[in-house]
Amino acid sequence: MIKRLQKNMYEIAFQIRREGSYTSLTRPEIRNIEQFSAGLILLFAQLIVLVFLIAFTVYAPDADASDLHNTIHPVYGGFDQKFNRIVKYHNLFQDVHVMIFAGFGFLMTFLRKYGFSAVGFNFLLAAMMIQWAILCNGFFNLDENTKIPLSIESLLKADVASAAVLISMGALLGKTSYIQLLVMGVIEIAVFSSNMYLGSEFFKVSDAGGSIFVHVMGAYFGLGVSYVLCRNKKGSEVQNTLEGSSYTSDLFAMIGTIFLWMFWPSFNAGEVEGDDRHRAVINTYLALASCCVTAFAVSAIFTPGHKFDMVHIQNSTLAGGVAVGTAANMMVQPYGAVIIGIVAGALSVLGYAKLTPLINSKLNIHDTCGVHNLHGMPGVLAGLIGALMASIATEDTYHHGLYEIWPARAPTTAQHTPEVGSPIIGDGRSASVQAGYQLLAVVVTLLIAIIAGVITGFIILSPVVTRISPENRYDDALSWHLPDEEHAEPSPYAHDTELNGSKHESPSVLVIEEISH
Numbered sequence: 001m002i003k004r005l006q007k008n009m010y011e012i013a014f015q016i017r018r019e020g021s022y023t024s025l026t027r028p029e030i031r032n033i034e035q036f037s038a039g040l041i042l043l044f045a046q047l048i049v050l051v052f053l054i055a056f057t058v059y060a061p062d063a064d065a066s067d068l069h070n071t072i073h074p075v076y077g078g079f080d081q082k083f084n085r086i087v088k089y090h091n092l093f094q095d096v097h098v099m100i101f102a103g104f105g106f107l108m109t110f111l112r113k114y115g116f117s118a119v120g121f122n123f124l125l126a127a128m129m130i131q132w133a134i135l136c137n138g139f140f141n142l143d144e145n146t147k148i149p150l151s152i153e154s155l156l157k158a159d160v161a162s163a164a165v166l167i168s169m170g171a172l173l174g175k176t177s178y179i180q181l182l183v184m185g186v187i188e189i190a191v192f193s194s195n196m197y198l199g200s201e202f203f204k205v206s207d208a209g210g211s212i213f214v215h216v217m218g219a220y221f222g223l224g225v226s227y228v229l230c231r232n233k234k235g236s237e238v239q240n241t242l243e244g245s246s247y248t249s250d251l252f253a254m255i256g257t258i259f260l261w262m263f264w265p266s267f268n269a270g271e272v273e274g275d276d277r278h279r280a281v282i283n284t285y286l287a288l289a290s291c292c293v294t295a296f297a298v299s300a301i302f303t304p305g306h307k308f309d310m311v312h313i314q315n316s317t318l319a320g321g322v323a324v325g326t327a328a329n330m331m332v333q334p335y336g337a338v339i340i341g342i343v344a345g346a347l348s349v350l351g352y353a354k355l356t357p358l359i360n361s362k363l364n365i366h367d368t369c370g371v372h373n374l375h376g377m378p379g380v381l382a383g384l385i386g387a388l389m390a391s392i393a394t395e396d397t398y399h400h401g402l403y404e405i406w407p408a409r410a411p412t413t414a415q416h417t418p419e420v421g422s423p424i425i426g427d428g429r430s431a432s433v434q435a436g437y438q439l440l441a442v443v444v445t446l447l448i449a450i451i452a453g454v455i456t457g458f459i460i461l462s463p464v465v466t467r468i469s470p471e472n473r474y475d476d477a478l479s480w481h482l483p484d485e486e487h488a489e490p491s492p493y494a495h496d497t498e499l500n501g502s503k504h505e506s507p508s509v510l511v512i513e514e515i516s517h
Contacts, residue, residue: 031478034466035479037466038177038178038179038466041179041182041466042124042178042179042182045128045182045186046128049128049131049132049135052135053131053134053135056135056138056139056142056146056147056148057134057135057138057147057148057149057150058143058145058147058148058149058150059149059150059151060085060149060150060151060154061079061149062079062084062085062086062151063086063150063151063152085151085152085153086152088273089152089153089156089270090152091266092156092266092269092270093152093155093156093159093270095263095266095267095270096156096159096160096263096266096267096270097159098259098263099163099259099260099263099264099266099267100126100130100159100162100163100166101122101123101126102255102256102259103256103257103259103260103263104122104126104163104166104170104256104260105118105119105122105123105256106118106119106252106253106255106256106259107170107253107256107257107260107314107315107369108122108169108170108173108253108256108369109249109252109253109256110245110249110250110252110253110310110311110314110369111173111174111242111243111244111245111249111368111474112242112244112245112246112248112249113242113474113475113476113477114173114174114242114474114475114476115249115252115476116476116479116480116482117174117178117476117479117480118173120480121169121178121181122166122169124178125162125165125166125169125178125181125182125185126162126165126166128182128185129158129161129162129165129185129189130155130158130159130161130162131158132185132186132189133157133158133161133162133189133192133193134148134150134154134155134158135148136161136189136190136192136193137154137157137158137161137193137196138150138154139193140193140197153271156270156271157271160210160214160267160270160271161189161192161193161196161214162189163210163214163218163267164188164189164192164213164214164215164217164218164221165184165185165188165189165192165218166218167214167215167218167219167222167371167375168184168185168188168218168219168221168222168225168371168453169181169184169185169222170222170368170369170370170371170375171219171222171223171225171226171367171368171369171371171372172184172222172225172226172229172368173368173369174242174243174368174473174474174475175226175229175230175366175368175468175473175474176229176460176467176468177465177466177467177468177479178479179465179466180460180465180466180467183456183459183460183465184225184456184460187452187456187459188217188218188221188452188456191217191221191448191449191452192213192214192217195213195217195444195445195448195449196213198444199212199213199441199444199445203437203440203441203444204406204407204408204427204437205386205406205434205437205438205441206326206329206330206386206390206405206406206438207325207326207386207441208268208269208271208272208276208280208325208326208327208328208329208330209267209268209269209280209284209321209322209324209325209326209328209382210267210268210271210325211322211323211324211325211326211378211379211382211383211386212326212379212382212383212386212441212442212445213441213445214379215322215325215375215376215378215379215382216375216376216379216380216383216442216445216446216449217445217448217449218371218375218449219371219372219374219375219376219379219449220376220446220449220450220453221449221450221452221453221456222367222371222453223365223367223371223372223376223450223453224449224450224451224452224453224454224456224457225453225454225456225457225460226365226366226367226457227363227364227365227453227454227457228453228454228457228458228461229366229457229461230364230365230366231364232364242473242474242475243368243473243474245310250310250314253310253314254310254313254314256314257313257314257315257317257318260318260321261288261292261317261318261321264284264288264318264321265280265281265284265285265288265321266281267284267321267325268280268281268283268284268321268324268325268328269281269284269328269329272328272329275401276329276401276404276405277329279328279329279330279331280328280329282334282337283324283327283328283329283330283332283334283336283337283340284320284321284324284325284328284337285337286334286337286338286341287320287321287323287324287337287338287340287341287344288317288318288320288321288341289320289338289341290320290337290338290339290340290341290342290345291316291317291318291319291320291321291323291341291342291344291345291348292317292320292341292345293345294341294342294344294345294346294349295312295313295316295317295319295345295346295348295349296308296313296317298312298316298345298346298349298350299312299313299316299349302349302350302353302354303353309352309353311352311370312348312349312352312353315348315352315369315370315373315374316345316348316349316352316373316374317345318374319344319345319347319348319373319374319378320340320341320344320345320378322344322374322375322378322379322382323340323341323343323344323347323378323379323381323382323385324337324340324341324344324382324385325379325382326382326383326385326386326438327340327382327385327386327389329405330386330389330390330393330405331389331393331397331398332385332389340381340385343381344378344381347373347377347378347381348373348374348377348378349373351370351372351373351377352370352373355372355373356370356372356373359372380442380446383438383439383441383442384439384442386438387435387436387438387439387442388435390406390431390434390435390438391431391432391434391435392431393405393406393409393431393434394431400424403424403426404424406426406429406434407424407426408426408427408429408434408437409426409427409428409429409430409431409434410423410424410425410426410427410428411425411426411428412425412426412427412428413425
């Protein structure tokens with residue numbers, strides 16, 4: 001196959017030299033060249049990441065066999081392997097890993113002719129982004145040798161970062177090539193890491209489940225990109241006959257929903273410890289349960305015929321996990337977690353039923369998976385709840401744990417007391433000031449996500465990035481070999497009527513006016 005493509009490229013180059021800047025090529029030849037080039041770009045991107053990994057990464061001390069502390073007995077100063085971070089984090093890491101690769105992937109298989117791409121592109125994008133996230137996150141946490149020490153925590157944080165990109169992918173599902181997704185992901189991870197550093201080191205906010213930094217960022221970044229892709233088209237023009245589900249595709253998508261629903265407590269609890277982790281699991285568990293029941297109820301109320309809508313059940317049942325995320329480790333109380341889940345479930349279903357059609361028709365923002373309803377609005381709600389909880393948090397309620405959740409609230413001078421082994425030195429913030437910073441983090445994240453998303457949208461629309469035509473959206477045939485019974489007719493290139501923004505009448509011959517494009 002590669003030899004044949006190389007031969008085609010040599011023949012094209014010969015024609016260009018002989019005929020100048022105009023040449024006629026059959027559409028399959030054009031597509032083969034694009035796919036071959038995309039494969040080369042993907043391989044080149046992996047090699048670039050490899051170079052950075054070689055240059056900057058090392059094992060963390062508790063994963064490094066050359067560190068003597070891992071080989072000598074704890075009595076003589078060695079590490080006690082019972083306290084190795086792999087023991088503390090591995091189970092939670094594995095849960096989050098399943099969410100990223102199985103949960104998100106299968107959740108997006110609802111499109112009836114886009115299942116290969118939904119799972120496959122999710123797999124590809126996540127695998128690339130976790131490597132890039134290790135680097136981007138690590139550049140803000142270099143050791144004394146300007147190296148990035150890798151531990152199980154690094155892998156967990158990389159998985160969480162990749163979730164933001166997969167959320168953005170949901171807004172664009174079926175409308176972009178995998179190279180466009182790759183370019184978007186590279187930019188978004190860099191923006192994500194920078195925003196996370198801004199929020200944690202300067203604003204010093206608490207966001208245990210990543211509802212602000214992951215869900216709000218991912219949703220509105222993706223919507224910003226989608227706005228650019230669809231800005232000159234009416235909602236009906238963005239839609240496609242293949243943008244629909246089938247009984248089987250919806251069933252597969254429910255597999256993703258169930259995986260995400262079961263493992264979401266681990267996502268919200270993964271980066272906190274001790275009693276904070278315990279509360280995060282309890283609060284998320286209860287919020288998800290009440291959200292699920294509410295989503296079913298509101299779906300039956302607002303759906304024509306008063307039957308359940310599978311779109312609502314696949315997505316809105318998860319909104320409680322997002323809405324409780326920022327306050328997952330806070331003292332919201334069990335009943336508070338249930339209330340959060342109820343509000344989130346109702347808000348998400350109403351968003352799908354009422355708000356999404358308006359956004360599509362009035363703002364020309366096409367949201368394939370409805371990430372605004374599952375991640376965007378519940379993420380903003382989570383930020384507001386986090387600010388509310390920060391405003392009423394007292395030392396009487398949390399004791400010294402108050403300063404573990406909000407380090408900036410700790411006194412500016414160390415206060416040594418018998419019950420506190422390692423006092424935290426903070427900024428002496430009041431509850432109201434901390435609440436203000438929590439709100440500021442939401443607003444800043446929203447602005448950064450939207451602006452960066454719009455800029456990224458223009459970047460991935462540039463002629464040098466492989467794109468797909470509107471007629472080929474939501475169709476696996478463009479990028480995958482399909483079973484004969486699934487795609488005997490028409491040809492996968494029959495509707496390929498756009499290359500670099502130019503449309504042509506002939507289905508078999510394309511005139512390239514600018515070979516550089």
